[in-house]
Amino acid sequence: MTELSDPTEYLSLSYSSLNLADTCMRKFEFNKLYPRRPRDSDAFAADVGTALHHGYQDFLVNQDLEKAIWELMKSYPYGSEFYQRTDERSLEACISTLEEMTHDANMTEWEIINIKRPLTNAEREANNDSFNRFGPPIFDESGVVVPAIEVPFALRLKGIVLPDGRGVEFTGFMDAALRHRATGDVRTMDIKTHRRTLVDATPKYKFDGQQVPYGIVLEHLTGNPVEEFEVLYLDTYIDLVTPRVQLYPFRKDPDDLQEWLVNTVLQVQRIQRAAEMDYFPRTNGGCMSWNRPCYFLDVCESRDKEAITEWMLMGEAPEQRPRESPWIIAEIDVFGSEGNA
Numbered sequence: 001m002t003e004l005s006d007p008t009e010y011l012s013l014s015y016s017s018l019n020l021a022d023t024c025m026r027k028f029e030f031n032k033l034y035p036r037r038p039r040d041s042d043a044f045a046a047d048v049g050t051a052l053h054h055g056y057q058d059f060l061v062n063q064d065l066e067k068a069i070w071e072l073m074k075s076y077p078y079g080s081e082f083y084q085r086t087d088e089r090s091l092e093a094c095i096s097t098l099e100e101m102t103h104d105a106n107m108t109e110w111e112i113i114n115i116k117r118p119l120t121n122a123e124r125e126a127n128n129d130s131f132n133r134f135g136p137p138i139f140d141e142s143g144v145v146v147p148a149i150e151v152p153f154a155l156r157l158k159g160i161v162l163p164d165g166r167g168v169e170f171t172g173f174m175d176a177a178l179r180h181r182a183t184g185d186v187r188t189m190d191i192k193t194h195r196r197t198l199v200d201a202t203p204k205y206k207f208d209g210q211q212v213p214y215g216i217v218l219e220h221l222t223g224n225p226v227e228e229f230e231v232l233y234l235d236t237y238i239d240l241v242t243p244r245v246q247l248y249p250f251r252k253d254p255d256d257l258q259e260w261l262v263n264t265v266l267q268v269q270r271i272q273r274a275a276e277m278d279y280f281p282r283t284n285g286g287c288m289s290w291n292r293p294c295y296f297l298d299v300c301e302s303r304d305k306e307a308i309t310e311w312m313l314m315g316e317a318p319e320q321r322p323r324e325s326p327w328i329i330a331e332i333d334v335f336g337s338e339g340n341a
């Protein structure tokens, strides 16, 4: 694995998009390979989760509940709340939940690891400290030192090339990287916010691979080999009256990383083959998700690319999401050589 400094064209695949491809290749195609309209209010639950992330992450850095609530309030999707007319994820419910998170998972014995990330163009021009929401930054031309919170990363899979010439990269955001103040042990964390009523979520997280590649990110972040580390899931039930926070920690080692890599390569090769055939098959497993029909049920009948694009956009301009520049880019030689199987 080596650092790269020359990003070329890559198809970015995340943990969730690979899982989507496992569920239905056609749905993956619709979501990842066609232009889409800008997001609408369906993103309310996700936006509420983001606001809670911001509040709790601020608490991890500053250990100041009032400031954390302020961060939550700044990020809360007020407009969507009115549209949804729901109080399950109201601002009050989120504040109550954040209080529970900071009480049950205050992590005072852990410190956030620092990372030097690249400056953005705007930061270079502004040359001030307004870009660090966690406090005064330390920066120079080579980057800015910030707490390792919401760390965007890209792991490029060397040897896999799509028919259009693009490479493939596995991308994601690490919610937080922490070091134990006494033992020096390292831990990564993922915050899960939801309204599920599962009593014990161990089966959900025990072999979940989302945080396994964070071991590679940790190595780059600390500059040291990481033989073993802890992944922590902060499982958070959002509620006004009875919010609930449960911690699920698991140890990960090189065997887990190897398994993640094998799985990821198999998933990506399947996508690569479908792209080569220009044919993403429909699922055999039915088209319901969360007790709702698939959003693409009608358009799924068609294989006409123009008609599908028209349906996707419905006269609107495609969404242009600015791509987050990864703070850490690593290349993984998945075949152990230059070749592609």
Ligand code: SF4
Binding pocket: 024, 025, 026, 027, 030, 282, 283, 286, 287, 288, 294, 295, 296, 297, 298, 300
């Ligand atoms: S309608 Fe069914 S086959 Fe088509 S994308 Fe949705 S889940 Fe897949």
